[in-house]
Amino acid sequence: MRVFNIGIIGYGGFGKFLHHAWKPLENVRVVAIADKNMDALKVPDGVKAFNDWRALLLEKEIDAVAIVTEPSTHEEIAMACMEAGKHVLIEKPLAITLPAAERIVQTRDRTDKVAAIDFIMRFNPLLQTIQGFTQQEIFGKLRRVDVENYAQDEQLPPEHWFWDSERSGGILIEHAVHFIDLVHFFAPAKILKVNGLKHNRNPQQEDQIIANVLYEGGLIATHYHAFARPGFFEITRIKLAYDLADIELQGWIPLGGTLKALVDKKSKKVLQNCPFFQETDSSLIEDANDESRPKGWGISDQAGSIHKNTVRSGGLPYEVNEILTGNFRLKQSKQEVYADCVRASLSDLLKKIENPGHSLTASLETGLESLKVAVLATESARSTN
Ligand SMILES: NC(=O)c1ccc[n+]([C@@H]2O[C@H](COP(=O)([O-])OP(=O)(O)OC[C@H]3O[C@@H](n4cnc5c(N)ncnc54)[C@H](O)[C@@H]3O)[C@@H](O)[C@H]2O)c1
Incomplete structure (x- = not known):
């Protein structure tokens, strides 16, 4: 069994979760982490730590790097990683602009490295089952997807990078890309038309936004996301209307539905x-x-x-x-399903490194496609205000 040495760049909330969740993987060793805020962080035992991510790239033993920094930094870091000979698992969103995302894809092609985006929903067994039903048209054609997501903002103070569009891209780009990609996973089709609406709580905080998407074949998807409520009211509903069925999935890591x-x-x-x-x-x-x-x-x-x-x-x-x-x-808890998904996502990247014939579940192209919808809807939403 080949063991892969992994570096993590960005050791904040999600970087730490990935490290924790990957521990049971026998073919994975996290050997180094880098974070600009490293001095304030507790360095785990047996792991090299760097303030500057460029120093991590000099470590010859590292095979692949997970990029878990804020979205506006993904382009520069991902391109440098691949130029340094490392394979990459890039957190969503791929980037915050389409040209930046395209440059990442071009760098992958030029350097011939394996690169994937961490669209964890594609690894959720319930969503994989629904994808199978959709593709086989068990309930006829999928006509409508309606995502409704009321998220808490109690842990997102006004100065958090999430609210700064220059750093996150805004809610659709930073967050909704997961759900936009889910629609593309269920029923891939050409995007025909996109528009949006939004509301700002104050000039700095765009806290409610909606994207409408029409696909070739007639599927219409809507994505409503609000970061405005206490955690007690956090809710995500994904409603799917087929010719012969209505499915409603609950939760942002869906564990069940009707x-x-x-x-x-x-x-x-x-x-x-x-x-x-x-x-x-x-x-x-x-x-x-x-x-x-x-x-x-x-x-x-x-x-x-x-x-x-x-x-x-x-x-x-x-x-x-x-x-x-x-x-x-699903029988497992949210924590277990989430951890299983991030393990499966990394394992998929490693499988492709070992076997170039393997087809990635979440290629960079999927990241580009969902970003396209998010960017178009965000531009449309902002132009109407
Ligand atoms: N796939 C998922 O389910 C999922 C879930 C949560 C977050 N994410 C994504 O993960 C990324 C990080 O999110 P987070 O919630 O962990 O944010 P965070 O703010 O908690 O952590 C980001 C970390 O990156 C570090 N950082 C930022 N810029 C840096 C740089 N230039 N060099 C070195 N370190 C730098 C920060 O100091 C911080 O510790 C985002 O892209 C987010 O969208 C994905």
């Missing part, structure tokens, strides 16, 4: 084989009551003669047998 679906024998079997799914109710279509029209509502003879097992959705006919409801639930 489903209401029209199924045939094949899609029912797929659900029965899903280890995270538990059916709560079901009825045969002929016994089910469609309450969208009150009793006595006039219905044309033609419509009345349509067989109940044929439904039309999104203009398409579907044959279904049952309507059912149920819940998705």
